Amino acid sequence: MNKKAVLFAALFSAILHVRPAPAQTPTPLQRAAEAFKSAEVQEGALNEKTQAERTRADYLKVINAYQRTYLITPRSGYADNALMAVARLYEEINDKAAAMRSLNFLLHEYPGTPFKDAAEKDVMRLSGSPEQRTATIENIRYWQMPDSVRIVVDVTGEVSFKQGEAKAPHRAFIDVSPARLNSVLKGKQWPIKSSLLDQIRVGQYDASTVRVVFDIGAGNKVTTMSLHDPDRLIIDVLGTGNPAPAAPPITSAPSEPPARPASTGSATAPAIAAASVTPAATATAKPADVAKVSEPKVITAAKATNDGTRSLVRSLGLKLSRVVIDAGHGGHDTGSIGPTGYTEKDLVLDVATRLKQLVETELGAEVVMTRTEDTFVPLETRTAIANEQQADLFISIHANSSRVHSVRGVETYFLNFTSSREALETASRENAASERSIHELQDLVKKIMLRDKVDESRELAQHIQHSMAIRKGSGTDRGVKQAPFIVLIGADMPSILAEVSFISNPQEERQVKTPAYRQAIADALFDGVRSYAESLSGTKTAKTQDKEIETK
Numbered sequence: 001m002n003k004k005a006v007l008f009a010a011l012f013s014a015i016l017h018v019r020p021a022p023a024q025t026p027t028p029l030q031r032a033a034e035a036f037k038s039a040e041v042q043e044g045a046l047n048e049k050t051q052a053e054r055t056r057a058d059y060l061k062v063i064n065a066y067q068r069t070y071l072i073t074p075r076s077g078y079a080d081n082a083l084m085a086v087a088r089l090y091e092e093i094n095d096k097a098a099a100m101r102s103l104n105f106l107l108h109e110y111p112g113t114p115f116k117d118a119a120e121k122d123v124m125r126l127s128g129s130p131e132q133r134t135a136t137i138e139n140i141r142y143w144q145m146p147d148s149v150r151i152v153v154d155v156t157g158e159v160s161f162k163q164g165e166a167k168a169p170h171r172a173f174i175d176v177s178p179a180r181l182n183s184v185l186k187g188k189q190w191p192i193k194s195s196l197l198d199q200i201r202v203g204q205y206d207a208s209t210v211r212v213v214f215d216i217g218a219g220n221k222v223t224t225m226s227l228h229d230p231d232r233l234i235i236d237v238l239g240t241g242n243p244a245p246a247a248p249p250i251t252s253a254p255s256e257p258p259a260r261p262a263s264t265g266s267a268t269a270p271a272i273a274a275a276s277v278t279p280a281a282t283a284t285a286k287p288a289d290v291a292k293v294s295e296p297k298v299i300t301a302a303k304a305t306n307d308g309t310r311s312l313v314r315s316l317g318l319k320l321s322r323v324v325i326d327a328g329h330g331g332h333d334t335g336s337i338g339p340t341g342y343t344e345k346d347l348v349l350d351v352a353t354r355l356k357q358l359v360e361t362e363l364g365a366e367v368v369m370t371r372t373e374d375t376f377v378p379l380e381t382r383t384a385i386a387n388e389q390q391a392d393l394f395i396s397i398h399a400n401s402s403r404v405h406s407v408r409g410v411e412t413y414f415l416n417f418t419s420s421r422e423a424l425e426t427a428s429r430e431n432a433a434s435e436r437s438i439h440e441l442q443d444l445v446k447k448i449m450l451r452d453k454v455d456e457s458r459e460l461a462q463h464i465q466h467s468m469a470i471r472k473g474s475g476t477d478r479g480v481k482q483a484p485f486i487v488l489i490g491a492d493m494p495s496i497l498a499e500v501s502f503i504s505n506p507q508e509e510r511q512v513k514t515p516a517y518r519q520a521i522a523d524a525l526f527d528g529v530r531s532y533a534e535s536l537s538g539t540k541t542a543k544t545q546d547k548e549i550e551t552k
Contacts, residue, residue, distance in 0.1 A: 331376025464528030
């Protein structure tokens with residue numbers, strides 16, 4: 001026997017005798033995630049059958065698979081997704097009672113779920129109740145001036161309000177109805193700590209009334225007025241003897257550059273918003289008046305994620321200061337092409353540019369674009385740019401496509417493995433420009449599995465998907481999904497990919513060609529970014545940092 005054979009035998013024997021490392025017991029959250037993925041696979045197999053081939057037993061098998069997700073642990077981030085899937089499947093087999101039980105359980109156990117609005121609408125629809133035209137309180141902003149504090153309450157839809165006062169301690173309140181509070185505002189407080197106003201609080205007073213409370217000093221007064229296009233309430237807190245500020249004029253925003261409306265989906269912006277955030281952009285505001293307006297500031301502790309947990313990002317009080325916005329495709333890579341030739345690369349670059357202005361002017365965060373013109377940027381380079389710039393968020397904007405031209409809707413992805421055939425098909429289309437080779441597969445798998453930002457990416461995706469889905473005319477809410485997108489692999493920060501429309505749909509292609517529609521898409525994306533930022537401990541900007549330095 002030659003020496004090589006002996007050496008080979010020795011090595012082979014040594015390998016056989018090496019004891020494998022004991023497998024780590026998966027945590028309940030990991031087991032719940034696996035259960036949800038398994039249920040998705042089973043539902044995919046069910047959907048491959050024709051309607052005539054599907055039996056009730058087939059549906060119940062998939063329902064039981066989804067139910068395991070929240071039975072393993074109710075703290076899983078997949079629990080609310082699973083309950084929505086269970087309700088949908090029960091409805092498909094005409095078991096409305098079981099579907100309503102699942103939805104009511106979801107609303108009771110997960111009041112902060114991003115599916116709250118959809119679940120409430122489904123309950124009303126299944127119960128046969130007429131859908132109430134209830135507005136939503138989407139956001140509350142404020143500006144401090146030398147002799148007053150102005151508060152803007154952004155609403156979606158027409159509302160009425162009633163103003164009242166209470167004592168011990170002295171406070172004023174505004175009851176807004178019929179209205180519902182956006183789930184991200186639940187329990188929110190805005191500490192002002194000025195001589196005029198101590199803090200602002202907001203809550204759902206009853207089923208159709210939202211109450212905004214102002215803790216004001218004795219002798220101070222509150223005035224309220226409503227404005228439209230977009231709908232909002234303007235509240236001024238004034239000291240004794242101070243006249244009420246004049247009502248802000250309502251002006252139409254120019255189509256270029258894009259301006260930020262206070263209400264989702266509107267192409268009109270109030271002059272007060274422009275004056276308070278970007279003074280130079282409003283011709284009607286006097287420089288002297290604008291100089292008095294201080295930058296909005298919201299200081300709140302980080303909230304738990306929608307699944308009730310606190311990631312390291314939230315535990316450490318990390319904030320948002322720099323965002324990288326990625327306009328998909330570009331150059332020779334056109335992306336999807338609409339029926340009349342409108343390209344995905346042109347659509348998403350325009351939306352990305354509009355989103356950039358919104359983030360810069362309203363959040364005060366720095367924005368870096370992966371491309372600002374029609375140029376090709378490799379997928380891997382886009383994430384590298386975000387890492388090099390030490391970004392806090394990475395947002396990749398794309399438009400979807402389908403062989404069935406009637407399909408429309410919005411969906412948001414975060415990086416993870418999936419067995420969903422539809423998600424893999426979307427990833428395959430968006431990954432077509434990748435320059436990765438097969439030998440790099442193992443490295444890519446490690447980067448996906450070892451990323452510690454998956455939870456925050458999923459949270460960001462939920463905020464953005466919710467905002468896109470509630471936009472008027474957005475189409476079907478296709479939900480938050482996970483897929484192995486090359487453009488997201490390796491990102492050191494929370495990252496998502498948003499499919500903002502189906503450019504393959506002839507009607508939607510006509511709509512996205514209009515500046516107003518593209519602005520509405522950018523507004524929806526921004527609303528998602530803003531609500532995510534507000535769920536953290538605050539927004540760190542260059543302006544606020546300068547102020548902190550000056551006061552030290």
